[in-house]
Amino acid sequence: MAKFRRRTCFILSLFILFIFSLMMGLKMLRPNKAAFGDPFGLDLLPEIRQRAPHLTKVFDSQKSDKINSETNIKNLKTEEITVKASVASELSPEELPPLNYYLHVFYYSWYGNPQFDGKYIHWNHPVLSHWDPRITKKYPKGKHNPPDDIGSRFYPELGSYSSRDPSVIETHMKQMYSASIGVLALSWYPPDLNDENGEPTDNLVPTILDKAHKYNLKVTFHIEPYKNRDDKNMYQNVKYIIDKYGNHPAFYRYKTKNGSALPMFYVYDSYITASQIWANLLTSSGSQSIRNSPYDALFIALLVDKKHRYGILRGGFDGIYTYFATNGFTYGSSYENWAKIKYFCDQFNLMFIPSVGPGYIDTSIRPWNSQNTRNRINGKYYETALSAALQAHPSIISITSFNEWHEGTQIERAVPKRTSNIVYLDYRPHKPSLYLELTRKWSEKYRKERAIYALGHQELSTQPVS
Numbered sequence: 001m002a003k004f005r006r007r008t009c010f011i012l013s014l015f016i017l018f019i020f021s022l023m024m025g026l027k028m029l030r031p032n033k034a035a036f037g038d039p040f041g042l043d044l045l046p047e048i049r050q051r052a053p054h055l056t057k058v059f060d061s062q063k064s065d066k067i068n069s070e071t072n073i074k075n076l077k078t079e080e081i082t083v084k085a086s087v088a089s090e091l092s093p094e095e096l097p098p099l100n101y102y103l104h105v106f107y108y109s110w111y112g113n114p115q116f117d118g119k120y121i122h123w124n125h126p127v128l129s130h131w132d133p134r135i136t137k138k139y140p141k142g143k144h145n146p147p148d149d150i151g152s153r154f155y156p157e158l159g160s161y162s163s164r165d166p167s168v169i170e171t172h173m174k175q176m177y178s179a180s181i182g183v184l185a186l187s188w189y190p191p192d193l194n195d196e197n198g199e200p201t202d203n204l205v206p207t208i209l210d211k212a213h214k215y216n217l218k219v220t221f222h223i224e225p226y227k228n229r230d231d232k233n234m235y236q237n238v239k240y241i242i243d244k245y246g247n248h249p250a251f252y253r254y255k256t257k258n259g260s261a262l263p264m265f266y267v268y269d270s271y272i273t274a275s276q277i278w279a280n281l282l283t284s285s286g287s288q289s290i291r292n293s294p295y296d297a298l299f300i301a302l303l304v305d306k307k308h309r310y311g312i313l314r315g316g317f318d319g320i321y322t323y324f325a326t327n328g329f330t331y332g333s334s335y336e337n338w339a340k341i342k343y344f345c346d347q348f349n350l351m352f353i354p355s356v357g358p359g360y361i362d363t364s365i366r367p368w369n370s371q372n373t374r375n376r377i378n379g380k381y382y383e384t385a386l387s388a389a390l391q392a393h394p395s396i397i398s399i400t401s402f403n404e405w406h407e408g409t410q411i412e413r414a415v416p417k418r419t420s421n422i423v424y425l426d427y428r429p430h431k432p433s434l435y436l437e438l439t440r441k442w443s444e445k446y447r448k449e450r451a452i453y454a455l456g457h458q459e460l461s462t463q464p465v466s
Contacts (some may be wrong), residue, residue, distance in 0.1 A: 032333030032383040072137045096255045099216055100443040101252075102450055104353075105411070106222055106266075106323075106401040107172070108187045109163040109208065113146070116162035116409065121198055123160040125151030125406055130368045139367040148419045152405035153361045155417040155424040157432050163204060175412060177215040178387060180443035183252050184212065185222040185266050185398065185414070190237050193226045209250045218252035219245075225269040231280040231288040239295050240266065254298055263297040266398075270301040275315040277321055282316030287431040291316075300353060303332035309344055319350050325357020325400040325409045326372055327385065335388035342392045351395040356385035358435050361408035378430060379438050386442040393453045399439065411435035 112121030123146040129136040140252055144145060144151045147160040161168045176184060189195065191202045206217075212219050221241055223234075245251050253261040270278070282299055290296055301317040303309065312320060320341065322332035331337055338354050345352040359376035360446040374381055389397045403412045407424075413432040417424045427434045 099182040105399040157413040179439035213250035220252040275311040278315030321353040358382040
């Protein structure tokens with residue numbers, strides 16, 4: 001009898017442990033509600049930081065990275081080693097489903113290395129300071145030291161590559177093609193301008209367009225918040241893009257309900273500019289109106305806070321996207337709000353473009369931001385996001401991102417790597433191509449479902465217009 005009781009207790013303990021593990025996994029898939037309770041760095045959401053200084057106190061006590069098997073282990077006494085991915089069998093072009101031009105992915109061309117650029121760019125990203133000096137002093141300072149120490153918790157299969165390397169660009173296009181992604185949204189600064197950690201990249205656009213065209217991909221532009229961005233210089237920059245690149249066969253145009261084929265521009269951090277400034281550009285009566293001109297286009301605003309919706313309307317935007325790959329971080333990025341946002345967009349004839357991502361971890365550059373980490377859970381987080389997006393019947397789905405390595409949102413191939421003091425995260429037990437394969441699976445599912453519900457909305461296009 002005693003032996004039976006011991007065995008019963010042992011089995012009961014295993015069952016409780018299983019239930020506990022399951023609950024923790026579900027918690028990571030669907031974080032607690034938090035409109036702005038887990039802010040990023042000052043550089044990402046500047047307006048919110050100014051409006052909500054009380055939120056900074058959440059960083060006073062740091063949490064763990066919530067990474068289970070995906071854990072960064074420091075100070076290991078091992079030899080430096082990069083584990084090369086085995087060459088996985090890939091589908092032939094004939095076996096791949098058609099490209100989905102309603103599936104967009106955010107793409108960054110800001111990386112550099114000594115071979116092509118004379119120095120490392122972005123891979124040596126500095127560790128960013130927290131806006132509270134008391135928190136900043138708890139963490140290391142300085143820059144990363146490539147090629148073994150890079151500003152990312154994952155390590156690319158291509159190494160610390162240069163975005164100027166034509167073979168890298170071609171490999172990226174091939175990976176997108178294999179994932180049935182139809183459009184890449186290229187992070188863009190005007191000529192001679194760049195982000196604070198990079199170099200100008202507009203001169204890369206012709207090569208990116210050429211390589212994209214080789215794989216039947218299209219390119220749209222993700223306009224970054226360059227210095228002094230306003231209605232006047234936005235008009236000039238849109239004119240520049242269309243005049244210089246608009247005749248390229250890879251230049252993306254979206255066919256609207258009325259049959260017009262228009263370029264599309266995502267406008268990052270649109271909310272930091274007053275809606276009246278945008279209205280000057282984006283309404284037909286505006287002083288700098290681009291409407292009904294050769295440079296008219298679809299302009300997609302970033303929705304962060306719920307109250308930004310009406311500013312987007314007043315500004316004359318054509319649609320909304322949500323960008324952040326962190327469920328629960330902002331109103332816009334929270335899956336539970338997507339049906340309500342879609343309803344709002346339908347009321348006012350706006351496009352709704354939810355952004356999905358495979359996970360989030362930026363602690364290599366913001367070591368104080370671990371509470372915003374979202375565990376990939378071997379692809380489950382990504383598939384949950386994609387499923388939520390499909391349920392909203394969106395105009396387009398955007399993916400954050402193809403290669404934003406600093407924030408750990410990339411679907412680009414990553415490989416295991418360890419050095420004497422760093423172990424990078426990776427996609428094991430799956431292949432380096434896991435997130436490309438999942439994207440292909442959901443791209444096909446979205447293509448079929450969209451064809452059904454778009455018919456009900458009388459949306460005419462099934463292909464982009466070159």
